[in-house]
Amino acid sequence: MSVFDEAVRALREWQHDDQPFQLHPGDLGWYRRFGAKSAEDAVRVWRADGEIVAVGLLDGADLLRFTIAPERRQDAELAARLADDVCTPERGVLPSGTVYVESPRGTRFQELMFARGWQSDVPWTPLRLDLGAQLLDPDVSIDVIGHDQADVHAGVIRASFEKSTFTEERWHAMAVGSPYAEARSLVALERGVAVAAIVVWSAGPGRPGLIEPMGVHRDHRGKGFGTAITIAGAAALRELGSSSAIVCTPSSNAGAVATYRAAGFTALPEVHDQRRDQYC
Known part of the structure; x- marks a missing residue:
């Protein structure tokens, strides 16, 4: 090993x-x-x-x-x-x-x-969502991404972060690693167009799962898609057996903190x- x-x-x-x-x-x-x-x-x-x-x-x-x-x-x-x-x-x-x-x-x-x-x-602000509680409805179409759609997921992440170097090839490199056996990549669709993306990582049944990363395409911000994809990611973690969903974001990124709160997350003491x- x-x-x-x-x-x-x-x-x-x-x-x-x-x-x-x-x-x-x-x-x-x-x-x-x-x-x-x-x-x-x-x-x-x-x-x-x-x-x-x-x-x-x-x-x-x-x-x-x-x-x-x-x-x-x-x-x-x-x-x-x-x-x-x-x-x-x-x-x-x-x-x-x-x-x-x-x-x-x-x-x-x-x-x-x-x-x-x-x-x-x-x-930084850590946030947590108890997956034993009822989750909100994402109210948007969600696709689970496999190897044949890696370019779609990578394209949204790349368009979500100014300096992102994420590509289809890097998605494949990520997905063949051992941690990805308990992970999911999702995209949110609006009229067939991918507008937000997330990767969620389980640590095994009964343990907290991680969101890393979540992003909204720069051309589709301000419409609630970040909240929607976060809710969908939390639901995927629950299906994988996770007890909670966790994420950590710079406290200065007020928009990200607000998005996670809107999805039902509770902010924990800053780190x-x-x-x-x-x-x-």
Whole structure:
């Protein structure tokens, strides 16, 4: 089994509704769009007694998205080991210069990073929807996308984000990765035209599922299609057995926060990445 697939398996086991927002197997699944080698190279794992106790995803050159096994989050020895690795550019986890770490709030690791001079960065808003409750009606036609319609889904995502590089080829690369076995790609249609798209990722029955990404085509905004595709995505996660749907968006993106609220999501307390401008 590859390190990437080992990390996905560990992350699935660590997802629980009573845990703070954290790295999800769907995050690795979405990164898989860059191909198997790039995904493998971006994953970092830490082990103790042969078991994975922490997983990181180097999401770009300067951001480590990171989580720790729930039972080890107050382990001072592990926190020191992780902080040493993250803070030392020579160890190859993060480069020198300004860098960022996303990790669950309330861990010994996060406390230690603050003590070493890391600072809070801009706020993000996590949102959650209990899938045991009644869902709203999307009130729009929804297609589940397979390999033969990858270009449609990729085209909407690309038209939803200014700097998106998502293509049909990258959709296929994503869809052959192990996380996609428990994922769905959907598009919303208006008079046969694809106007919004979403990918949802299950972590297994009874565990929270992730939305990553959701977008509305730039030519079709302001008509409720973001809310509609989000509701459809939540319904797909419920069919996959997920207990809840979760998503995290920059707090500055008021439109996205409003869209998720309109779909029935509840905003949770804001979270912050940690930033280092100088060496620890």
